Amino acid sequence: MSVAAYKRIMLKLSGEALMGDDAYGINEEVVSRIVAEIAEVTHLGVQVGVVIGGGNIFRGMKGAASGMDRATADYMGMLATVMNAMALADAFRRAGVEARVQSALRIDQVVEPYIRGRAIRHMEEGRVVIFAAGTGNPFFTTDTAAALRGSEMAAQIVLKATKVDGVYTADPHKDPQAKRYHRISFDEAIGRNLAVMDTTAFALCRDQKLPINVFSIFKPGALKRVVMGEDEGTLVHS
Numbered sequence: 001m002s003v004a005a006y007k008r009i010m011l012k013l014s015g016e017a018l019m020g021d022d023a024y025g026i027n028e029e030v031v032s033r034i035v036a037e038i039a040e041v042t043h044l045g046v047q048v049g050v051v052i053g054g055g056n057i058f059r060g061m062k063g064a065a066s067g068m069d070r071a072t073a074d075y076m077g078m079l080a081t082v083m084n085a086m087a088l089a090d091a092f093r094r095a096g097v098e099a100r101v102q103s104a105l106r107i108d109q110v111v112e113p114y115i116r117g118r119a120i121r122h123m124e125e126g127r128v129v130i131f132a133a134g135t136g137n138p139f140f141t142t143d144t145a146a147a148l149r150g151s152e153m154a155a156q157i158v159l160k161a162t163k164v165d166g167v168y169t170a171d172p173h174k175d176p177q178a179k180r181y182h183r184i185s186f187d188e189a190i191g192r193n194l195a196v197m198d199t200t201a202f203a204l205c206r207d208q209k210l211p212i213n214v215f216s217i218f219k220p221g222a223l224k225r226v227v228m229g230e231d232e233g234t235l236v237h238s
C-alpha cells in the first residue's frame with residue numbers, strides 16, 4: 001500500500017472553485033468531484049481538516065466597496081462559508097465519508113461550534129472536519145483561518161487548493177508572462193507581495209513553521225500527488 005507523506009493536513013478550499021463554470025453559487029457536480037478527491041486521501045489514512053472559502057457567494061471587500069459597513073459585510077462573507085460547508089458535508093455524506101462542520105460563529109441549530117479538542121477527536125476518528133466561518137472575526141480571510149486552524153490542529157502542512165496551479169511571479173490571470181515558482185520561502189513571498197494568499201496567512205505559517213503547498217483544485221489527482229509528497233504546485237517554506 002502507498003504511504004502518504006503527511007498524517008494530518010489542513011486543506012484550504014477556494015469558495016470560488018465550488019461554482020465551476022457557473023457565475024455564482026455551488027455547482028453540485030464540481031463539489032462531488034472535489035469530495036471524491038478528498039475521500040481518496042482519507043482512504044490513505046490521512047486525517048483531513050478543510051477550511052472552506054466563501055468567494056462564490058459573498059466577499060466582504062466587495063460589499064464594503066459598494067458602501068456597506070466592512071465588518072457587517074465580513075460577517076456576511078463568513079456566513080457564506082457556512083453554506084458552502086454544509087453543501088460540502090452533505091456531499092461527503094452522499095459519498096459515504098463521515099464529516100462534521102464546526103463553525104467559528106455560533107449557529108448551534110445548524111452546525112457544531114468550533115471546539116478545538118472535539119475537532120482533533122473527530123479527525124483522530126477518521127472524520128473530515130470542515131471549518132466554517134473563517135476565524136470568526138471580520139477583517140480576516142479564510143486563508144488566515146487555514147493557517148490558524150492548521151496550527152491549532154498541529155497539521156503538518158496547509159494545502160491551498162485554488163484556481164491556479166501554484167505561486168507565480170505575478171497574478172497569472174492578469175500577466176500571461178508570469179512564471180511559476182517551484183519552491184519559494186515565506187520571506188520572499190511576503191517581500192514580493194505575491195497575492196495568492198494574504199500576508200497574515202503567510203506570516204502565521206512562517207512563524208509556526210507550517211509549510212504551504214499551493215496547487216490547482218481543477219487538476220485531477222493533484223491533491224493526492226501533494227499528499228503523497230510528489231512534486232505538485234508550489235511549496236512555500238521557512
Ligand SMILES: Nc1ncnc2c1ncn2[C@@H]1O[C@H](COP(=O)(O)OP(=O)(O)OP(=O)(O)O)[C@@H](O)[C@H]1O
Nearest residue numbers: 014015016053054055162167168170171194195196
Ligand atoms: N503571484 C500570484 N500567484 C498565483 N496566483 C495569484 C498571484 N497573485 C494573485 N493571484 C490570484 O490569487 C487567486 C487565488 O486567491 P484568492 O484568494 O482569490 O482565491 P481563493 O482563496 O482560492 O478563493 P476564495 O476567496 O473564493 O475562497 C488566484 O486565482 C490568482 O488569480
Ligand SMILES: O=c1ccn([C@@H]2O[C@H](COP(=O)(O)O)[C@@H](O)[C@H]2O)c(=O)[nH]1
Nearest residue numbers: 053054059060074077078134135141142
Ligand atoms: O476569518 C474570516 C474569514 C472570512 N471573512 C469574510 O468572508 C469572506 C469570504 O472568505 P474568503 O477568504 O474571501 O473566501 C471574506 O471576503 C471576508 O469578508 C472574514 O471576515 N473573516
